[in-house]
Amino acid sequence: MARFTALYETLEVTADCDEAALKKAYRRLAVKFHPDKNPGDKTAEEKFKQISHAYEILSNPDKRKIYDEYGEEGLNNRGGGGFSSNPFDIFNDLFGGGGGGNPFESFFGGGGGRPRNPNAPMRGADLRYNLEITLQEAFSGINRKIEFKRAGLCQECHGSGCARGTHPEPCKRCGGRGQVGISQGFFTMMQDCPSCRGKGSTIPKKCPKCNGAGTISIPRSIELRIPAGVDTGTRMRVSNEGEPGRNGGPNGDLYIIIQIKEDANFEREDSDIYATLHIPFHLAALGGTIMIPTVQGQTELTIPAGTQNDDMLTLRGKGMPVFNHPGSWGSHHVKLIVDVPKKLSEEQKEALKAYAALFDVKNSNQANADKENADPNGFFQKAKDFFTK
Numbered sequence: 436m437a438r439f440t441a442l443y444e445t446l447e448v449t450a451d452c453d454e455a456a457l458k459k460a461y462r463r464l465a466v467k468f469h470p471d472k473n474p475g476d477k478t479a480e481e482k483f484k485q486i487s488h489a490y491e492i493l494s495n496p497d498k499r500k501i502y503d504e505y506g507e508e509g510l511n512n513r514g515g516g517g518f519s520s521n522p523f524d525i526f527n528d529l530f531g532g533g534g535g536g537n538p539f540e541s542f543f544g545g546g547g548g549r550p551r552n553p554n555a556p557m558r559g560a561d562l563r564y565n566l567e568i569t570l571q572e573a574f575s576g577i578n579r580k581i582e583f584k585r586a587g588l589c590q591e592c593h594g595s596g597c598a599r600g601t602h603p604e605p606c607k608r609c610g611g612r613g614q615v616g617i618s619q620g621f622f623t624m625m626q627d628c629p630s631c632r633g634k635g636s637t638i639p640k641k642c643p644k645c646n647g648a649g650t651i652s653i654p655r656s657i658e659l660r661i662p663a664g665v666d667t668g669t670r671m672r673v674s675n676e677g678e679p680g681r682n683g684g685p686n687g688d689l690y691i692i693i694q695i696k697e698d699a700n701f702e703r704e705d706s707d708i709y710a711t712l713h714i715p716f717h718l719a720a721l722g723g724t725i726m727i728p729t730v731q732g733q734t735e736l737t738i739p740a741g742t743q744n745d746d747m748l749t750l751r752g753k754g755m756p757v758f759n760h761p762g763s764w765g766s767h768h769v770k771l772i773v774d775v776p777k778k779l780s781e782e783q784k785e786a787l788k789a790y791a792a793l794f795d796v797k798n799s800n801q802a803n804a805d806k807e808n809a810d811p812n813g814f815f816q817k818a819k820d821f822f823t824k
Contacts, residue, residue, distance in 0.1 A: 439506040442489040450503070454494070461490040474555040480685070508759050554635065556684035559586075562677045563690050568661065570698040574730045574755055576663035580656055581691075586678050587653035592642035596649040601640045606631035650679065659691065664706065664758035669693040700728060706755040706765030711772060714738060719773045729753045729767045736769060744773040 443450045446460045464486045466472070473479035492498045492510065501509050564583055588594045597603060605611035609628035613635035617624050627633030641647030657676065665671075670690055677687025695703065702709040708730055718725070722740030726733050731753055738748075747770050754765025779787070 438504060439502060442493055442502060442507075445485050445489040446493065457490065457493055461486060461494075465490075470558055471555070477685075480558070554682050557681040558684045559678035559680040559687035561687040561690060563692060565692050565694055566659075566661075567694045567696055568665075569696050570701060570703060571730065572661070573665050573693075573695055574663060576665075577661050579659050579661055581659060582654060582656040583689075584652045585655050585676070586648075586650035588679065589642060589645035589649055589651050591644035592649065594649040596638045596642055596645060596647040598640040598642050601638075603634075603636035604639055606635055606637050609635065611635045657689075661693070662758065664756040664760075665693045665695075666703070666705070666758065667693060667695045669758065701730060703755065706757045706763075708754045708765065708767045709770070710767070711770045712736075713772045713774050714742070716773050716775055719743070719771070727769065730755060731767075734767070738771070742771055742773070744771070746771045 440450050443452070446457065446464065448456055448460045452460075465483065468479045468483040468486060470476070470480045470483060492502055492507075498510060562583070562585060564581060566579065566581060568577065568579070589596075592598070595603060606613070606628055608630040609615050613628055613631065613633045614625045615628050617626055628635075631637050638647045642649075645651050655676070657673065659671070659673070661671075670692055673689040673691065675686040676689035679686050700710060710727075710729075712725075712727060714725065718738055719742040720740065722738050722742070724735055724737050727736045728734075729750065734750060734753055736748060736750065747768055750767040750769070752764045753767035757763035757765065776783075
């Protein structure tokens with residue numbers, strides 16, 4: 436049984452429902468709260484977004500598994516939170532929006548249904564902005580000013596798309612309805628008029644500034660706060676910063692997609708950091724401490740005596756902050772590479788020969804070896820001194 440149920444409750448299903456039940460619930464609720472059926476109703480529009488968000492996650496087996504165990508925070512940490520698609524695209528995909536038609540209107544428009552009002556408010560399209568930051572910026576969080584372009588109202592024609600002194604005319608093909616009927620057997624399916632593209636009107640003479648679009652591309656800049664712990668694929672939504680709506684409809688949203696630059700020293704996996712460290716073989720044999728770099732700064736690492744090549748040491752709490760979990764930190768993992776010197780001085784060679792000779796000593800001489808180890812001026816201390824010269 437799932438530990439988290441909020442998304443299931445949004446779709447009015449149980450946590451153990453199957454794929455067919457999910458799809459049926461989404462169809463019913465999406466049709467009920469679709470903005471085209473509830474023009475100007477902000478509550479219905481927000482409910483439609485929530486329903487689409489829930490269905491997008493739960494209809495994906497991998498995302499559903501993560502959500503059931505860890506909730507939406509688990510999805511955010513893996514870059515799977517938020518909308519990867521426009522909620523209207525999700526609706527179109529499920530109901531079938533092929534051929535440029537509006538699947539919502541296809542579902543309701545045939546069989547004598549009331550056609551969509553081409554002058555009704557329509558929500559603007561969402562925008563996407565890819566933001567690349569460094570690993571250190573992701574560690575600490577940053578304020579970043581981003582600049583982009585989006586459509587804005589043409590001041591020359593005030594959004595009409597018409598040249599001065601002219602006005603839009605009703606579309607001759609659809610009679611100003613914005614839709615035409617396509618017969619399919621016993622049914623008539625409604626789709627946007629290909630002549631006026633669903634607007635219900637045409638432009639006799641286009642505005643020279645916007646070429647009839649009614650909008651022009653304008654520069655836009657906003658200040659963002661990128662929180663600590665974000666990872667590649669993390670999505671951030673900025674409401675109402677997308678394309679402007681039509682006929683007084685609301686703006687779309689702007690989605691910020693985070694991309695972390697490759698780091699020369701560290702590799703990241705979720706909130707953990709992985710690094711490789713080369714150490715001299717005398718340090719591997721005798722042990723000791725060494726200062727190493729981490730995303731949190733220089734940190735002391737203890738090398739156990741007898742460390743082998745490719746051994747992994749872990750510094751807990753020295754990795755990245757866990758996104759949306761203040762006070763939680765990942766670990767820093769260090770893979771040790773034992774370096775063998777290619778050139779030795781004569782003194783170092785003699786020390787190694789003496790070390791090699793110790794392997795011929797029988798177990799009965801263990802007491803002598805213990806004495807040598809206990810002597811601060813004994814062989815091992817001398818060997819360490821030789822190889823650090």
